[in-house]
Amino acid sequence: MSGVGPVEPGEGTRARDLAEDGSPPLPRPRGRFGQWYDRHRRGALAAAAATVLLAAGGSVYLTRPHAPAPAPPPAAPYPSQVTDVTYVEPVATPKGVRPRSFSFAVALSVESGPPVTVRSISQPYPGISLTSEPLAPFTARAGGARNVVITMHVTDCRKAPESAGLPFLDVTLRNTRAIEAHSYILGQRYARNLSTALQGICKHRSR
Amino acid sequence: MRQRSLIAITAALAAGALTLTACGSRDSGDKSSSGSGGTTVTIGVDAPLTGDLSALGLGIKNSADLAVKTANKDKTVSGVTFKLVAKDDQAQASSGQQNASAFVADKSVLGVVGPLNSSVAQSMQKVFDAAKLVEVSPANTSPDLTQGTNWQTKKVRPYKSYFRTATTDAIQGPFAAEYIYNTAKKKKVFVIDDKKTYGAGLAATFTQEFKKLGGTVVGTQHINPDTKDFSSVATQVKNSGAEAVYYGGEYPQAGPLSKQIKAAGANIPLAGGDGIFDPTFIKLAGAKSTGDLATSVGAPVESLPSAKKFVEDYKAGGYSEEYGAYGGYSYDSTWAIIQAVKSVVDANNGKLPSDARAKVTAAMQNVSFDGVTGKVSFDEFGDATNKQLTVYAVKNGAWAAVKSGTFTG
Numbered sequence: 001m002s003g004v005g006p007v008e009p010g011e012g013t014r015a016r017d018l019a020e021d022g023s024p025p026l027p028r029p030r031g032r033f034g035q036w037y038d039r040h041r042r043g044a045l046a047a048a049a050a051t052v053l054l055a056a057g058g059s060v061y062l063t064r065p066h067a068p069a070p071a072p073p074p075a076a077p078y079p080s081q082v083t084d085v086t087y088v089e090p091v092a093t094p095k096g097v098r099p100r101s102f103s104f105a106v107a108l109s110v111e112s113g114p115p116v117t118v119r120s121i122s123q124p125y126p127g128i129s130l131t132s133e134p135l136a137p138f139t140a141r142a143g144g145a146r147n148v149v150i151t152m153h154v155t156d157c158r159k160a161p162e163s164a165g166l167p168f169l170d171v172t173l174r175n176t177r178a179i180e181a182h183s184y185i186l187g188q189r190y191a192r193n194l195s196t197a198l199q200g201i202c203k204h205r206s207r
Numbered sequence: 208m209r210q211r212s213l214i215a216i217t218a219a220l221a222a223g224a225l226t227l228t229a230c231g232s233r234d235s236g237d238k239s240s241s242g243s244g245g246t247t248v249t250i251g252v253d254a255p256l257t258g259d260l261s262a263l264g265l266g267i268k269n270s271a272d273l274a275v276k277t278a279n280k281d282k283t284v285s286g287v288t289f290k291l292v293a294k295d296d297q298a299q300a301s302s303g304q305q306n307a308s309a310f311v312a313d314k315s316v317l318g319v320v321g322p323l324n325s326s327v328a329q330s331m332q333k334v335f336d337a338a339k340l341v342e343v344s345p346a347n348t349s350p351d352l353t354q355g356t357n358w359q360t361k362k363v364r365p366y367k368s369y370f371r372t373a374t375t376d377a378i379q380g381p382f383a384a385e386y387i388y389n390t391a392k393k394k395k396v397f398v399i400d401d402k403k404t405y406g407a408g409l410a411a412t413f414t415q416e417f418k419k420l421g422g423t424v425v426g427t428q429h430i431n432p433d434t435k436d437f438s439s440v441a442t443q444v445k446n447s448g449a450e451a452v453y454y455g456g457e458y459p460q461a462g463p464l465s466k467q468i469k470a471a472g473a474n475i476p477l478a479g480g481d482g483i484f485d486p487t488f489i490k491l492a493g494a495k496s497t498g499d500l501a502t503s504v505g506a507p508v509e510s511l512p513s514a515k516k517f518v519e520d521y522k523a524g525g526y527s528e529e530y531g532a533y534g535g536y537s538y539d540s541t542w543a544i545i546q547a548v549k550s551v552v553d554a555n556n557g558k559l560p561s562d563a564r565a566k567v568t569a570a571m572q573n574v575s576f577d578g579v580t581g582k583v584s585f586d587e588f589g590d591a592t593n594k595q596l597t598v599y600a601v602k603n604g605a606w607a608a609v610k611s612g613t614f615t616g
Contacts, residue, residue, distance in 0.1 A: 078510045081581065086615045124389035125420075165416045166381035168612055180510075180611075185378065185594075187616010 079173035080182035082111040082142070087186035090193050091149055094133065101153040102197040106169070106186070109145035116140050119172040119179065121150065127159030128152050136172075157202035163195035245286030246559055250275060250544055251310040253303055253321035253331065256295035259459035262487050263323055266531030267345055268293045271320045273517075273524050274541035284549040286557055292316070296327050303327035307334035316340065317559075317567050318544030320537060325349035326404040328369070336366040341568040343543050344371040345536035348379055348481060348504065349408045353588040362588060368568045370589040372536045372543070372580065373504040376405070378594055378614050379480050380412025383453065383502045386598045386610055387478055388420045391500070393451040397426040397444045399464070400455035409480045410455030417453075425449050430460060437464045441471035451475050457482035462491020469495040476500055484532045489601055499601045500609075503532055505580050506595045507608040511535075517579040539578035547571045 088105040097103075110116045117139045121132045133149040140146055150169070154160050168185040252271045254264035268291075275289045294310070296303040303322050310316045311334060319335065322328050323346045332352065335342045344352075353371065355363035387393045396417060400410035407429075414424055426447040428440045437460075444452055445468070452468060454461050454477055461483040468477060477492075478500035489496050508514045514535055521530050530537075547570040552559060560566055575584040581593045594614035599606040 075512065077512050080611060080613070081506065081511060084613075084615060124385060126389075161420050163419050164385075165419050166378065166385065166614075168382075168385065178510075183382075183610060183612030185382065185612050185614040185616060187614065190616065 076175055076177040077113045078178050078180060079116045079175040080180045082113050083116050083140070083171075083173055083182075084109045084111065085169065085171060085184040085186070087190040087193075088147065090197075093151060094149070097151055098153055100201050101151055102201070103149055103151040104190070104193060106148050106150060106184075107145045108140055108148050110140045110142045112142050114176045115142070117174045118148075119174050121148070121172075122170045123152065124168070124170060125159075125161050125164070127154060127156035129155055152197070154198065154201045160198055160202060162199065162202075164191055167191055167194050245288065247288050247290050247315060248284075248317050248548055248559070249290045249292050249313060249315040250541060251306075251313075251316050251319035251321075252291060252293040253296050253306045253310070253319060253327070254293070254323050255298040256293065258297050260298045260323060260457060262485055262528065263346070263531050263533060264295075264298075265528040266534045267321060267323060267537040269524070269526040269528060270345075270517075270521065270530050270534040270537035271541040273521055273526075274538045274545065276524070277520070278542075278545045283545055284552055287548060287552060287559070289545065289548075290315070296322055296324075298324050298327065300324075300327050300330035304330040304334060307331040311335065311338040311340055317548055317563055318343065318571075320345065320540045320544065322347070323533070324403075324405060325352060325408070328352055329404060332366045332369050336368040339368060339565040339568050341368050341370065341544065341547065341564070341571050343540035343571070344369075344373065345540040346373050346481070346504075346533040347371050347405075348373055348376045349404050350375045350377040350412075351408070353590045364588045367589070370540075370543070370571055370585050372539045372578075372583060372591045372593075373481070373533070374591060374594040374596060374614065376409045376412050376480065379502050379504070379596060380409050380414075381416035382596045382612055383478060383480065383500070383598070384413050384416035384420060384422070386502075387451055387453070387500070388417060388422045390610065391451065391476070393476075394421070395423045395425045395448060395450045396453050397428070397447050397449035397451075398424055398453045398455070399428045399430060399440060399444075401432040401457070401460055402429045403432065403456065405480075405482060406455035406457070408455070409482075410453065413453050413455070430456070430464070432456065432460050435460070435463045437467045438471070440464070441467040441473070444468050444475075445471040445473040449473070449475060452477045454479040454483065458485045458488035458491065462488045462496075465492040465496055465499055469493075478502075481532055484599060484606060486529070486605070489604060489606070492601075494604075496601045497603075501599045501606065502596055503599060504596060505535065506611050507597055508535065510608075510611070511579070511581065513577060513581060514579050535579035539580050539583045542576065542578055543571060543574050543583055546574045546576055550574070 086107050088107050090104045093101050093103045118136050120136045123130050131151050166185055168183040170181060170183050172181050252268050254267040255261055256264050272291050275291045278289050294306040296306055310319050318341045320343055325347045328344055328347045350358045353364060355365050398410050398414050400406040426443060428443060430437060430440060461479050465477040476498045481503040484501040484503040517535055517538055547567045550570045551563060551566045572585060584592045586592050596612050597608050598610040600609045
């Protein structure tokens, strides 16, 4: 032979070479697995088929176009966007409060989302201090309104405004999303009542 | 036996693979949209699409366009396809009135979004009201448009066909005064306006509140909006000892005015309303505009979860101009018209009635939905019930929110 054909097998290298006496070769000695396989050939083949099937199925499953992952839950709203503070009416000043004080009620409500903590309530004018009942910090939950009594104390009539057209309260709010300072402009009724109270307390002001 | 096993296995594998392949392709079907049919309803837009204020006007137009496209894509009103027609008023009352007449003449128009300028709105209101054609402005802030000329003493709604999603100068001016007096601690201001409906009105509401708080107005002046040389008034400001300037007007004049006041030697902040709240103001005013202030309608977009989708969709829409100060309000104004049309169609067995304009105008009063800018609905005057304001300051060459407030009165 010339060329590059396969190398011919030598003696004893073929699986079914005859024995020297021409008798068929003895069965190859079988290991435990071989013996088990001989006994359970059909079952083994079925198991192998099932394995291949699972592998193929898995491959198809993994390579199929996937539906987009479910969107993450929406972030909690900013507290100022779900919290409302509205003017209710003048109320009696709590006992024990210093003279030159006046009180009014506001309704604080949270429309939706996680609870909102009122960290502080203040007002912008010089010459006036403010306390609230309940005292900040306090928490309001979605769905209900709670009354908050605001008491203002005039510390210096020369600095306090005689009147204000559009007064507001500054409220610091916090929820799981953010902490925000937000102004609530309480409207004309509040403006009128505030001006009346200030003018009553500071009758003899000199500016 | 072996052959039978192999055949069985092969058959099982093939069947399994085919089954799984079929499962895998289940969701890949092409969902082509069917064509929309039925009635075409036109929504008009009137805004300054050219000229100095076009940055705001084009943002209004684009945002209205986005709302219309969204409604058509989602088939918000069954059997109705919306079409947008935009007209340029060049911020001129006469052009606005001509546009209003043209919209009225087009019977397919069932609502108009706009205008930007209160002075233009005044010229359009009567035309629309006579035709019972609803108008929803995203930007007008002059109180008398909804509450009458004597709004400070007796509120009377002049036109039932006029609505707006922006809040008014009755709140904006005083809110600015409160901030400048109490927070910025400026007690002496020089007040300037451009003599126009919006500018003069805003300056008046600011001045009234600033004085009430105890502040002093050390000087007042009017400018001619057709010029850009404000050196004379800048010198007056410098000599007045003012700690701040309040300007009632718009950014094309406010920018150069701020620059020239600083150049005159008065290194004090200029404050104004939503009319100066635009990036163009900062470009015109230059580097020394840091610290200048503007109030604008609404809360900052980034604090509104409802605005996130609008911002994304606007970006995806490929509009070449910014949506600007009134984009969200313009989208909501357009959506309010769409919702009003929807309620009329729903109440009429899925069809537009013959008196659709009057019915849409009436339906607008009861429109209520969660919009880009929050809850959208209207009070008895046609004003937005959602009244939020924000004070912005120029920081690092951009507007940054420094205080937000909500009117709850």
